[in-house]
Amino acid sequence: MLSRTADNLYWIARYMERADTIARLLEVGSRISLLPSAHGYRSEWDSLLQASGLADAFAKKYGDPVQRNIESFLFFDHDNPSSVASCFKAARENGRIVRTALTSQVWDALNTAFQELKALERAERSTLELGRLTDWVMRHAAMVRGAIDATLLRNDGFNFLNVGYYLERGDNTARLMDVKYYVLLPRVDFVGSGLDNYQWTTLLRAMGAQRAFHSAYGGAVTAAKIADFLILNTQSPRSLATCSAGLVNHLTRVAKAYGRETVAQEQARALLAEVEGTTVDAIFEEGLHEYLTRYIRDAADLALAINDAYLSGEMR
Amino acid sequence: MTQFNEMYLGQGQSQSVRSPYARLQDWVAAMPQELRSLKQAEAEALFRRIGITFAVYGEGGDPDRLIPFDMFPRVFAAAEWAKLEKGIKQRARALNAFLVDVYGRGEIIRAGRIPARLVYQNEAYEKAVAGFVPPKGVYSHIVGVDIVRTGPDEFFVLEDNCRTPSGVSYMLESREIMMRMFPDLFRNNRIEPVDGYSEKLRRTLASVAPKKCKGEPTVVILTPGHFNSAYYEHSLLADLMGVELVEGQDLFVDGEYCWMRTTEGPRRVDVIYRRIDDAYLDPLCFRPDSMLGIPGLMDVYRSGGVSICSAPGAGVADDKAVYTYVPEMVRFYLGEEPILKNVPTWQCGKSDDLKYVLDQLPELVVKEVHGSGGYGMLVGPKCSREEVERFRAKIVENPGNYIAQPTLALSSVPTFVEEGVAPRHVDLRPYCLVGERIELVPGGLTRVALKEGSLVVNSSQGGGVKDTWVLAE
Numbered sequence: 001m002l003s004r005t006a007d008n009l010y011w012i013a014r015y016m017e018r019a020d021t022i023a024r025l026l027e028v029g030s031r032i033s034l035l036p037s038a039h040g041y042r043s044e045w046d047s048l049l050q051a052s053g054l055a056d057a058f059a060k061k062y063g064d065p066v067q068r069n070i071e072s073f074l075f076f077d078h079d080n081p082s083s084v085a086s087c088f089k090a091a092r093e094n095g096r097i098v099r100t101a102l103t104s105q106v107w108d109a110l111n112t113a114f115q116e117l118k119a120l121e122r123a124e125r126s127t128l129e130l131g132r133l134t135d136w137v138m139r140h141a142a143m144v145r146g147a148i149d150a151t152l153l154r155n156d157g158f159n160f161l162n163v164g165y166y167l168e169r170g171d172n173t174a175r176l177m178d179v180k181y182y183v184l185l186p187r188v189d190f191v192g193s194g195l196d197n198y199q200w201t202t203l204l205r206a207m208g209a210q211r212a213f214h215s216a217y218g219g220a221v222t223a224a225k226i227a228d229f230l231i232l233n234t235q236s237p238r239s240l241a242t243c244s245a246g247l248v249n250h251l252t253r254v255a256k257a258y259g260r261e262t263v264a265q266e267q268a269r270a271l272l273a274e275v276e277g278t279t280v281d282a283i284f285e286e287g288l289h290e291y292l293t294r295y296i297r298d299a300a301d302l303a304l305a306i307n308d309a310y311l312s313g314e315m316r
Numbered sequence: 317m318t319q320f321n322e323m324y325l326g327q328g329q330s331q332s333v334r335s336p337y338a339r340l341q342d343w344v345a346a347m348p349q350e351l352r353s354l355k356q357a358e359a360e361a362l363f364r365r366i367g368i369t370f371a372v373y374g375e376g377g378d379p380d381r382l383i384p385f386d387m388f389p390r391v392f393a394a395a396e397w398a399k400l401e402k403g404i405k406q407r408a409r410a411l412n413a414f415l416v417d418v419y420g421r422g423e424i425i426r427a428g429r430i431p432a433r434l435v436y437q438n439e440a441y442e443k444a445v446a447g448f449v450p451p452k453g454v455y456s457h458i459v460g461v462d463i464v465r466t467g468p469d470e471f472f473v474l475e476d477n478c479r480t481p482s483g484v485s486y487m488l489e490s491r492e493i494m495m496r497m498f499p500d501l502f503r504n505n506r507i508e509p510v511d512g513y514s515e516k517l518r519r520t521l522a523s524v525a526p527k528k529c530k531g532e533p534t535v536v537i538l539t540p541g542h543f544n545s546a547y548y549e550h551s552l553l554a555d556l557m558g559v560e561l562v563e564g565q566d567l568f569v570d571g572e573y574c575w576m577r578t579t580e581g582p583r584r585v586d587v588i589y590r591r592i593d594d595a596y597l598d599p600l601c602f603r604p605d606s607m608l609g610i611p612g613l614m615d616v617y618r619s620g621g622v623s624i625c626s627a628p629g630a631g632v633a634d635d636k637a638v639y640t641y642v643p644e645m646v647r648f649y650l651g652e653e654p655i656l657k658n659v660p661t662w663q664c665g666k667s668d669d670l671k672y673v674l675d676q677l678p679e680l681v682v683k684e685v686h687g688s689g690g691y692g693m694l695v696g697p698k699c700s701r702e703e704v705e706r707f708r709a710k711i712v713e714n715p716g717n718y719i720a721q722p723t724l725a726l727s728s729v730p731t732f733v734e735e736g737v738a739p740r741h742v743d744l745r746p747y748c749l750v751g752e753r754i755e756l757v758p759g760g761l762t763r764v765a766l767k768e769g770s771l772v773v774n775s776s777q778g779g780g781v782k783d784t785w786v787l788a789e
Contacts, residue, residue, distance in 0.1 A: 001578055001579045001580075002560055002562060002566055002576060002577065002578055002579075003566070003577045003578055003579055004562075004563065004565070004566050004577070005560075006579045093542070096542055096547075097541075097542045099548075099551045099552075099555065100551050100554050100555040100561055108365060111365065115364075156579060160579075254579075258579070258580045260580075310579040311579075313566065313577025313578070314577075
């Protein structure tokens, strides 16, 4: 497969997953903003921007974090490369370039999302409720994902798509948790309070994991259970353990098909071993924020290795 | 000017439907207005969904614009097509013989049948390939011959496209969509299929693999990228042939070969079907200022490490000034009489011709020698006096840049328009494949001028497309 094709496939997945996360982030924000806010809190919306790594870009363009502006910025703004609109557009553009590596169902799903986005952009903003928008994003992200799973050949292209998905998803899970723990909660003495639990629940809900969580753990929502669920639990579809295992799986399949291992496989296995070898206690001892930051950095290093080995075409 | 409507014979009371269109008569009569609107909307949705769109150069606006598709097919009887096919293949053979000749000994010039200046001083003449004979002696592997019709037996070649004629995706997709929407039409008419094109194209390209290639050649399509207006076509053809669609950045030269960058490391490329201009092939050879292209490609090409289709330099055969001499080529190289006629052409660079052209300007069609896409042309009878005068000034300033032709009474085909069905002018571009064999699928691209009375069928100027049928015997 052409390196550039693999690169395009990989980015289709990353952009679709990113759009999905941004939509979930907006959902978290709107739910949390329904809480009565108390003196001394940072604006919840501001925290979201911090989490998405987009606070500076937002401040430069809009100034104060007003909800409507944040919605515009995260959803519609083409100047923001991570907005839903930018992600859908980029995913579709990457798809258009590699039409030949996709089935018509996958293309159709990408193209439909883009065409509907254009219709939304023309619609009167007051007619667009945030809830409807976030549902719409998640639906289309799921449709693309479903078309990929249902129709694509299980070849190297499929593996590179999945590598993109798992890298992005792991990174996003880590960031979403990081919002909650490090940014949303202003003071340490709130930990374990009612407010704390409400925020955790909202986070779970945003990840579409609330029911799954309760069926897996039962009882009260605690930080330890949630960390276990989102980091270590191999049943949880968005956990760091699941994402790392997915990366190892698909990179191993690539290595097998090509009859050659690269440093990327080695790094992916190390990432997985790190998650498998730890416990909730160890994570909290290190500090959740520190742990998540380390995961995000290691995953970024892995992304670089994958780029060098397969996507850049420099391998001789 | 009486114009030929391909559906009918005669005029007024004595008018009768020509036999190839007989069943379409009933089809259109049985289609109520509402159904037609519904079908038209369905066709448009299908085109948009498969993503077959067309970006118009220099117009900005929607890059995903659709070319209007007209559902009323254009039909050729088997015998009509047989004659066209012979004529097109003859022309493709002659054009390739000409190209081998002018990059070789130049016999046709020595024999005084075509002026040396027209060839050697032509911008499209590539000195870099003089003396080189490409595999199987083929320069132009896909020859798009633009043909117009003025009567039941009157066909004229308007121009030849020897480099990289586009539009074949419309031939393929129009057929797909028609078969999907009107299966009964295909059950009741015996229509020759066109979907063998991609396999024939692949075979043609593989048949001109370079001499250093042993075994099954690796074929690729080289595209300028997804911003190009014909990108959809490039990717469709790559898909149908099962070959890689590459950009310049995906290829590099190492040693005696050209390679592509893959996830498994470099892979050798044997045949490049390029959809980019000569100038962007190799910056070392053509344009040192260009960031595009593959440095060293021409060296590999000339030493038989890779084949390039169409071969660099093929453009000298489809220049509008050289066009005049194609019938001469047929006689000179093949010893045959041309089956397809040229449109009489005056070259403004010749003083006698120029005088005639300036006298008759309001009656003529004038084109730039190197122009394409229907830009920069004058259709005398359709223009105001001011427009004609403005164009006259341009011709006088640089006569060599223009040719003129009589305004032909282009044939028309019934077309769905707002008020119902009405005749609109059409042309035809079949795609002739030249490799080890010469092949032509029964069909082509029919372009239709959707504006009433208009003679300009270019998609960049508001033209549309129709499915083109060739009936089986």
